[in-house]
Amino acid sequence: MNAINIAVVGIGNCASSLIQGIYYYKDKQAEDAIGLMHWEIGGYKPSDIRVVAAFDIDKRKVGQDVNAAIFAKPNCTAVFCDNLPASGVTVKMGKILDGFSGHMKDYEEQYTFVPADALEPTEEEVVRTLKESKADILLNYLPVGSEDATRFYAECALEAGIAFINNMPVFIASNPAWAQRFAAKNLPIIGDDIKAQLGATITHRTLTDLFKKRGVKLDRTYQLNTGGNTDFLNMLNRSRLASKKVSKTEAVQSVMAQRLDAHNIHVGPSDYVPWQNDNKVCFIRMEGKLFGDVPMNLELRLSVEDSPNSAGVAIDAIRCAKLALNRGEGGILHAPSAYFCKHPPQQYTDDEAYQMVQAFINGNGHE
């Protein structure tokens, strides 16, 4: 069986956890592999994934071997697998466009992005790298608000004829015009905005579904999130947040018995707390009415390391995209998008999406 060749845009904390995980699970057996939703998908294990191309814009990452770049500042996620061997893949300079928000200049280098002064590539050069590296799939890990940069790399994936996994909330899979372009080339696409393994979104959705199933009317709710990584620092620029708020809010609204009025639901990244590093803390409050119209409320605090939480899902999304490529299936992969992403083209409950993704993996479901 072939390896799965991935190209990665944005060698930040999420890419770090993913790449560490590929090595971490190499010497494990199915029985002692903690933290995976699937040990094998279509015969592929996590260690069958190979990074064959990587792009970033930070001077501490560009020009480095990707297995060293994942530990460079400002990355701050947990190191659970160190001493990685050199991969032989050098991080190439990417096209900056709107990947770098102006306010990031106002922070100390150890916390923020520092653009390299290397020459930026043209679309043709990125496409050539993707083709020459024999990448099967391009993963997008750009900062929130990178509208132009995301479209640039999605265009490169289309031009190179490879699959695309959109881990962040610029709408590509859930934008019918973009999805149609991938379908027209029979290239698989999964997106948008990865839904962490056990994070704020899936917890809030599951509780919302529970209210619905137990006949409790949800009147209002909030989900506040704080963290200290560059994702949270970048999101201090509120003008970059529009699609992130839509993605996170819609993920919860879509499993309600009745949608809440906008003023009764508040979901979003809330603040940047530098000392939290990659630890994300989420506070959820839900107010409702149960039997006899009697009020109740629920308060929850969830503390997770943000980036391994997303990598535990990316590792499955990658293998599903490869399965689709092997089967000659292109366009939106609905089941993986619904199970793995916050803002898929079509929302399902997580129970439904789980069944759909199992059927997809077993080859007997719709895509």
Ligand SMILES: NC(=O)c1ccc[n+]([C@@H]2O[C@H](COP(=O)([O-])OP(=O)(O)OC[C@H]3O[C@@H](n4cnc5c(N)ncnc54)[C@H](O)[C@@H]3O)[C@@H](O)[C@H]2O)c1
């Ligand atoms: N952690 C999670 O659970 C989670 C969940 C859902 C979505 N996401 C999204 O995934 C994305 C990545 O998250 P992260 O924590 O790895 O972010 P990060 O800030 O650690 O990494 C972003 C990387 O992109 C690089 N970059 C910026 N502009 C670029 C460009 N034009 N070309 C190439 N590289 C560029 C930066 O230098 C940095 O290395 C974010 O949009 C985040 O919101 C993360």
